[in-house]
Amino acid sequence: MRIGALEAGGTKMVCAVGREDGSILEQISIPTTTPAETIPKIIEYFKDKEIEALGVAAFGPVDVNPQSETYGYILDTPKIPWRQANLLGELKKALPVPMGLDTDVNGSCLGEMTYGCAKGLDSVIYLTIGTGIGVGVGINGRPVHGMLHPEGGHILLTRHEDDPEGGICPYHKNCFEGFACGPSIEARWGKKAVELKDRKEVWEMESFYIAQALVDYIMILSPRKIILGGGVMHQEQLFPLIREKVKEMIGGYLNTKELADMDSYIVPASLHDDQGIMGCIKLGLDALNQS
């Protein structure tokens, strides 16, 4: 079986063909410019690939409600040319196969739930911390949508006492993404995260923000595992700092076997940065099974 997978990101579109077991047969990457330029290139790639379904995980906000009139549209994104772009509709016009759609981060969460370290768990949280911060929530094997989809990157947090400038989010003064995404680190310290590896105070502050957010998710959603992906999380020195602060901030209030084993509870993504595209394969498979 050949399943198409499209990881539609703000900077690049990863197009792939995979199989049910999550294996990827071939893959290319197309720069994300404008819908008029990029969407035809995606169609061109998939049109002779003999795929039976297509799974799409898109940057957002994106309308993931199949009942909605604007299902499959990119909504009010900061990427202006893509505002109100009918991504899924354009693909459907050109490629006559069942299609599944979700957010990029829900796609990664689904990839980990299906093929990775969260297999079989009834509640999982996947975070991507990079250019922005996205949070995917998986309950009973399905990504949570609700009225739109969770936007866990924009929860409000307490500012670190040594962070006079605060966050960079244009919507919220004190939100997680504004405090802790890659561009925020760069704005605060004047260098990219990769160039700051040895600056202890950078990671001390970064882990303070990430741990606060995780404690909020833990209290509200009671996840069995928390997976941290994205460019910033390639800074592996963050993991022990985050685990230690989460424990501290919980303050002894919760005592579960999961929290007693922090190294298995707060973990890096397990699929070598293929969790997103593998999640797309699963979205395609689900669409095929429902058709």
Ligand SMILES: [Zn+2]
């Ligand atoms: Zn915000």
